[in-house]
Amino acid sequence: MKSISVDDLAALGSGVPIIDVREKEEYAEASVPGTRNVPLSRFQQSMGDIPAGRTVYIMCASGGRSSRATAALTEAGYDAVNIMGGITEWYRNGHPVTYQAGR
Structure with missing residues (x-):
């Protein structure tokens, strides 16, 4: 399986298609700008x-x-690449995250 670090992903710039497979509630709390949410619980139906x-x-x-x-x-x-460490590592490395209002 192909994988990429969050820093290498950030270096690709905006416009790369990022799919976030966390559940809707998790995604609503915090997300990486420009990502698309396709929860793993309905992933097979949404491919x-x-x-x-x-x-x-x-x-x-x-x-x-x-x-x-x-x-x-x-x-x-598909040509799919796993993002190692997910949004947790993305945040820890100082990359932008959008938070739900009121958080």
Whole structure:
């Protein structure tokens, strides 16, 4: 499985397709700007919503769920890359995070 660090992902700049597989409630609390939420709990039903034909980067809270989603996408023929450490590592390394109002 292909993986990337949060710092290497940030170096790619904005515009790369990042799919966040955390649940809707988790995503609503905090998210990386520009990501798209496709919760792992409904991932199999929503794979058609994921852009094909280009590399997609898969994120979760710390890397476990994104690993499973990346494996499923790779098996389905997508060029998918797991983001190591997820949003937790992204935040720890000082990259931007959007928080729900009131938090």
